[in-house]
Amino acid sequence: MRQLLLLRRSLITVRFSLYSTSSKAAISQDLPKNSMPTENVDIIVAGGGLVGSAMALAFASSPIFKNHKIVLLESQSKLPKVSKNQSYSNRVCALNTQSINLFEKLGAWDLMKSIRVQKVSRMQSCLLERLKQFNIEPRLNSRVKSFENEENSIRIKLQDEKINLRTGLLIAADGYQSSIREMARIPTMQWNYDQFGIVATLQLADNIPNNNVAWQRFLPTGPIACLPLSNTHSSLVWTVPKSMHKTLMNLSDEQFVDEVNKAFTSDVYKQNEIISITERLRSCWQQVIPVSSTLLQYPPVIINIQPKSRAAFPLSLLNSNQYVAPRLVLVGDSAHRIHPMAGQGVNMGFGDIVCLMNILEQAVRDGADFSSLTYLVDYERQRQLQCVARLLSIDSLNRLYSTKFSPIVALRSVGLSFVNEFSPLKKFFAKQAAYSS
Numbered sequence: 160m161r162q163l164l165l166l167r168r169s170l171i172t173v174r175f176s177l178y179s180t181s182s183k184a185a186i187s188q189d190l191p192k193n194s195m196p197t198e199n200v201d202i203i204v205a206g207g208g209l210v211g212s213a214m215a216l217a218f219a220s221s222p223i224f225k226n227h228k229i230v231l232l233e234s235q236s237k238l239p240k241v242s243k244n245q246s247y248s249n250r251v252c253a254l255n256t257q258s259i260n261l262f263e264k265l266g267a268w269d270l271m272k273s274i275r276v277q278k279v280s281r282m283q284s285c286l287l288e289r290l291k292q293f294n295i296e297p298r299l300n301s302r303v304k305s306f307e308n309e310e311n312s313i314r315i316k317l318q319d320e321k322i323n324l325r326t327g328l329l330i331a332a333d334g335y336q337s338s339i340r341e342m343a344r345i346p347t348m349q350w351n352y353d354q355f356g357i358v359a360t361l362q363l364a365d366n367i368p369n370n371n372v373a374w375q376r377f378l379p380t381g382p383i384a385c386l387p388l389s390n391t392h393s394s395l396v397w398t399v400p401k402s403m404h405k406t407l408m409n410l411s412d413e414q415f416v417d418e419v420n421k422a423f424t425s426d427v428y429k430q431n432e433i434i435s436i437t438e439r440l441r442s443c444w445q446q447v448i449p450v451s452s453t454l455l456q457y458p459p460v461i462i463n464i465q466p467k468s469r470a471a472f473p474l475s476l477l478n479s480n481q482y483v484a485p486r487l488v489l490v491g492d493s494a495h496r497i498h499p500m501a502g503q504g505v506n507m508g509f510g511d512i513v514c515l516m517n518i519l520e521q522a523v524r525d526g527a528d529f530s531s532l533t534y535l536v537d538y539e540r541q542r543q544l545q546c547v548a549r550l551l552s553i554d555s556l557n558r559l560y561s562t563k564f565s566p567i568v569a570l571r572s573v574g575l576s577f578v579n580e581f582s583p584l585k586k587f588f589a590k591q592a593a594y595s596s
């Protein structure tokens with residue numbers, strides 16, 4: 160069946176593989192359907208979020224694509240600018256090793272390191288700053304309204320209807336509610352978690368030099384995590400059931416801080432019988448296996464949250480059934496959305512970029528049309544394998560940690576403590592998290 164699908168796609172590819180402008184900003188007046196001028200470009204990235212900005216930069220900085228015209232469209236009216244002095248926003252993300260390697264290759268890592276790197280909007284601003292060096296500015300207020308496949312290209316209508324665009328390859332990086340995916344009628348597998356992710360910027364009680372430890376505690380209500388930002392601030396991601404999020408969002412800042420401290424340190428959110436079972440089992444295995452020599456550490460005490468930094472996002476899982484269609488590729492959240500408990504979402508999007516660039520660059524080296532479905536399908540195959548496995552494993556972990564069924568809760572608590580204290584296993588899992596995408 161899969162073979163047949165691939166064959167069908169290869170045949171479609173022949174039909175769609177003749178387009179390449181490789182000219183700079185060609186504008187033609189050739190539209191019989193309406194009087195609007197059409198601008199011809201080689202590659203369009205729609206969506207200037209973290210993944211879309213990095214995608215456009217990957218093309219711009221690639222020696223193989225340097226003579227191609229790349230356009231980055233963003234529907235919003237502004238995007239973040241580089242500055243060291245802005246206060247922290249509530250969205251941060253931890254980068255894994257593959258994402259850092261990508262930024263080094265794109266020449267954006269030094270700039271990210273020179274400012275506070277963890278904050279999402281600042282990472283994005285570094286990517287946009289680097290794009291400027293290749294004379295690419297995102298086109299703001301440019302929402303893709305509709306598109307249609309032509310014989311050898313895709314013609315795009317924008318919301319403002321000032322100009323049409325025609326391209327050989329459209330890359331959708333327009334987030335998990337991707338309208339481009341919908342317009343292409345690509346079905347998805349998705350479900351809501353009935354959970355919300357509450358984020359906030361936390362002010363710490365002490366100035367902690369080298370505040371570089373990320374904390375995560377698994378509670379029956381969902382995991383709570385604290386990612387370091389600076390010596391005085393950390394970022395919160397707290398997964399809570401839908402029924403609980405409104406109560407937490409309606410608390411005053413002082414009351415909310417109390418709840419965060421309680422969730423990190425006290426047992427009010429835990430089940431007492433489980434605590435005693437886990438403790439007894441721990442003392443047993445500590446007599447037979449070498450336990451980690453790491454000193455017991457405690458999470459930082461929170462004294463405040465940055466005003467207006469508290470926000471709640473509904474959580475869901477989504478996987479697009481196809482990541483490609485003729486002359487169309489989905490990357491980032493438009494292709495897959497994962498539970499944030501393992502901080503993998505944007506790293507998976509960067510993994511898409513690494514994979515896609517390897518394949519497209521090889522296509523050009525082979526002298527082929529890089530937007531041919533033969534190559535795009537290879538991207539889909541590789542990424543679906545990686546992403547579906549990751550989505551489902553994090554989904555299972557979330558289910559495991561959402562249950563209140565005591566035997567399961569006891570087993571997972573024991574399992575987690577075991578991993579924490581048995582160094583080789585702990586190192587194995589840390590390595591998996593650092594290198595996966």
Ligand SMILES: Cc1cc2nc3c(=O)[nH]c(=O)nc-3n(C[C@H](O)[C@H](O)[C@H](O)COP(=O)(O)OP(=O)(O)OC[C@H]3O[C@@H](n4cnc5c(N)ncnc54)[C@H](O)[C@@H]3O)c2cc1C
Nearest residue numbers: 206208209210234252303333334356491492502503504505
């Ligand atoms: C609470 C929470 C915590 C998270 N924490 C982490 C973490 O610690 N680590 C991690 O790796 N990930 C994390 N994630 C996931 C991460 O935020 C996402 O994976 C990532 O932001 C997706 O980036 P993106 O560029 O694909 O999409 P988006 O960030 O959604 O960007 C899409 C862009 O496209 C634009 N757009 C939309 N429609 C159009 C259109 N039609 N035409 C043109 N432009 C359009 C939008 O304006 C937007 O700028 C978290 C998510 C949540 C909800």
